[in-house]
Amino acid sequence: MKIALLGYGKMGKTIEKLALEKGHTIVYKSTSNSEEGEFQEAEAVIEFSSPEAAVDNISKALNAGIPVICGTTGWLEKYDEMVNLCEKRNGSFISASNFSVGVNLFFNINEYVAKLMETWKDYTVSVEEIHHLQKKDAPSGTAITLAEDILKHSEKERWKLDASDKKFLNITAKREEDVKGTHIVSYDSAIDSISIKHEAHSREGFALGAILAAQWLQNKKGVFTMKDVLGIKN
Incomplete structure (x- = not known):
């Protein structure tokens, strides 16, 4: 080719x-x-x-x-x-x-978990992404895809970067030296926390x-x- x-x-x-x-x-x-x-x-x-x-x-x-x-x-x-x-x-x-093949599998895991968690209102969902210092856009496109798939099964109005209002799905974007790409989806309640994570090594x-x-x-x-x-x- x-x-x-x-x-x-x-x-x-x-x-x-x-x-x-x-x-x-x-x-x-x-x-x-x-x-x-x-x-x-x-x-x-x-x-x-x-x-x-x-x-x-x-x-x-x-x-x-x-x-x-x-x-x-x-x-x-x-x-x-x-x-x-x-x-x-x-x-x-x-x-x-x-x-990434792994990330695309992660997308499907994420949406499955979102469906599973849809009825459990005590949990608050959030997305965190970490990338290298040279990445120009924030949040990452991968984080947005994760958030949009979660929103299909959530009462949140939309995603928002660094949201404090609970009506929005919060995305946190961090920039650190030589991070290829890490994405974490968390469900937090007063009792416990559940999270799924994808971390690129190269x-x-x-x-x-x-x-x-x-x-x-x-x-x-x-x-x-x-x-x-x-x-x-x-």
């Missing part, structure tokens, strides 16, 4: 390393101020850039007729616009807050998932999710 990397930071470099090990070819890579290679040769675009660049990068891939995998978060107010562009161009598109899980998604998307048309890639049923 010939891959174009839009965004060549730490994630882009990890994807490049693992893709080459798997026999794929990197035909193009770009940052905000440089580019190298031939974009039109790509059979898949993997996009890990910045919230400011994501929409232009996704549009570039869809307009070129190249399947695109987007792992950038913090731009989802334009998601429907990208879905419409994908449909207009008869393109192929997957966007995910997290491409970026390779995210990179491998993105490559897996790019392989899966070949010869498919439409907008898909990681549930489709992994065969996870609701």
Whole structure:
């Protein structure tokens, strides 16, 4: 598979390393101020850039007729616009807050627990995420996905960062040195606490998932999710 990397930071470099090990070819890579290679040769675009660049990068891939995998978060107010562009161009598109196989399994565990806890009103649910100092958006897209799945089975109005009002689902975002990504969902009562946790040990899980998604998307048309890639049923 010939891959174009839009965004060549730490994630882009990890994807490049693992893709080459798997026999794929990197035909193009770009940052905000440089580019190298031939974009039109790509059979898949993997996009890990910045919230400011994501929409232009996704549009570039869809307009070129190249399947695109987007792992950038913090731009989802334009998601429907990208879905419409994908449909207009008869393109192929997957966007995910997290491409790690383990995290996507964690998403499903989280929603199952939320359903289980729905009737137990003595427990207060919250989400905590911890990432490296360079992460630009807060809360993380993964934390938002966790919160939105919880809200389907909760009386909370919506999620809110550092919420003190109990009508909101509180998300706490912490930034610490060299943390790849930790997410904790807690249910606390006066009697006890229950929590589930996912902790990433390296970026390779995210990179491998993105490559897996790019392989899966070949010869498919439409907008898909990681549930489709992994065969996870609701």
